[in-house]
Amino acid sequence: MTDPTDDTDPTTATDSSATTDSTDGSDGQPRDPTLRRPDGGTVLEDDRDADLDRGPLQQWVADSISHPERVYRAMFYVAAIFFLVTTLFPFYWLLMVALTPEGQLQDIVFTPNGFNPGAFVEVFEVIPFHIYMFNSFVIALASTIVVLVIASLAGYAFGRLEFPGRTPLMLLVLVISFFPPAAFFIPLNDLFNTSFAFLRPITGDGTLYNTPFALVTPLSAIFMPLAIFILTTFYSQIPDGLEDAARVEGTTRLGALFRVIIPLSAPGVATAGVLTFIAVYNEFFFSFLMTDGQPENWAPILDGILAYQGQYQVLYNLMAAASILGVIPVAILVVIAQEKIVSGLTAGALKE
């Protein structure tokens, strides 16, 4: 495997002066360096001789043992490529389906069967998809705000105050998050279809069905425990001294929470916010059932995508295009939040 005449070979270069006299006439024969050189240079020669007896697999194993970092790097690439393919390939496939003109959806292998970028415009022409997107965005944003505000207060209480029953209460909150959402559906649906006189000025008929509240309320509640858990962990790590300092300087406890604890917990707040936003935006069950699917009745993006499925035909290419468009706001949000999370983490690292 090493060529003694190749002076770029490092293994040769190190002992080239010693081996120059041993290269002639020794091809294919086991060399016995001790015969020729009784000086200390035999150890390296032994290694090289042993190499000659190994097959490619043995050689690879030996290399791996002596250089494990190569194997780790190889494993990293394998894993990374696996995850990239499993997450990105569906998007690629979605894009191919979207670009293929309607009616030619068979025979898509890795390229679209035809080229029809107009599908991304057509999406908005067939139905008012932008309204569905707007509805979803508003619902997700409202839920995120509700969750962050309430979970901040709860996180402050659980993370920074000592009170009897703290641990059982925290466990109760977490247990609720393990309930199947379907268990809430029937009673909630019944409730949201009941007319309340005091809601009449807001919703017209006094029910919450077909309003954003019908989605924001249950979805906030369902994703609240996770946010509480994340924020509790972050808020409990802010030193007491900082809160004390803020309170002596002139804030209330609440003021200290918003002026000191939350800014210092920015990564945690961003994490909880992004997770909540994505979860609500992607939610299927309540999104599907709490409105009648009409865009003017706050139907979310899900109903929009399903609206391309008519009684007589299914516009798969438009469904695919709409799905891609629907992902864009979330992708942008995550990229922005990512920066916040990273900058928040650096700020956290500078803490005393």
Next chain:
Amino acid sequence: MARVRLENITKRYGEETAVDDISLEVEDGEFVTFVGPSGCGKSTTMETVAGLTQPTEGRVYIGDDDVTTLAPKDRGVAMVFQNIALFPHMDVYENISFGLRLRTYDDEEVRRRVEQAADIVQLEGMLDRMPAEMSGGQQQRVGIARAIVRNPDVFLMDEPLANLDAKLRVHMRTELQRLHRELDATIIYVTHDQAEAMTMSNRIAVLNDGKLQQIAPPLVCYNEPTNRFVAGFIGSPSMNFADGEVVDGGLETSNFTVDLDATRLPAVSVGDTVTLGIRPEDVHLTRYADSLAAPTDPIDARTDVLEPMGDEVFVYLLLAEDVEGSMEEDPATSPNQLLMSVTPDTEIEAGQDVDVVLDRSKIHLFDADTGDALVHGITGLEGPESGTAPTEAE
């Protein structure tokens, strides 16, 4: 500026009593230091003044107002913290102006006062730095600036120098004294370092186990400690203690006897056990003791270890013949050891047999059970047979 009055402050955490019935008054413009070992309740006491902790019982007054139930922000106090507690997400200017920005000051006024405060603590030109870019001393100066910028009635300082290195601590000590003089402020200062307490305060409040032991000017605490705890805590190295029994005409400890006419001391009677306390600097070699007005009889001892400090030398004396210096025994409390401080030009070496005398005017006697001080200085209390009684040094 205002005075602070604590009335029967008690703080209990469940079964644990952190602060036990503390009453004291800090005068307007006074610098009072709470000093005591860790866990003695000094920080908790201060937190009740700040309003960060609600006392279980008792009232807190600032000026003439009962502030016991007021929120910290409404008490007119400012606090400097041991862990400095600068807001890491704000620069120096924002940190100092935090309290002002929460109130209704216009920007011009805020800037003027921040610059003035920064000037006092010598932080000019650093207002746009982040706390993380500053050294510990600078950070603590920002903390002090944040406190003075609001012109509070009372400053509370909770071990502000504890996290600084030794040299900086001594420097900040003088800065704080200068600040106190300049601002003429009421300052309550918490520390476990008795040197800080001694050097800076008008009065020291010594706390132990949540109880106030003594509140007095530093030298009074030093010279006339009210009990054995204060005597041992104030002063470094600590006072020597030796338990002994009052006998007819003297006080007998396990290794030496001091002449004492117990009949002239109302608090002591023959047969009582008392603790004798003597500071290291009041133990003298007999041959240097000519200048002492009232020395005790010589005590035989052997030098064990010498600790030259430069300006003085600490000499560990073994009183009994057959004992070795032991790591387990604290020289201050071991009956067989005595710590003496001498000037560096004293000719003395380790392992030498020496005679020492105690300065009778500086001997303290404490009740062995309660630890309460019985008498400071026993000059003039020698018995009628003074000077003739043999010293029982063995």
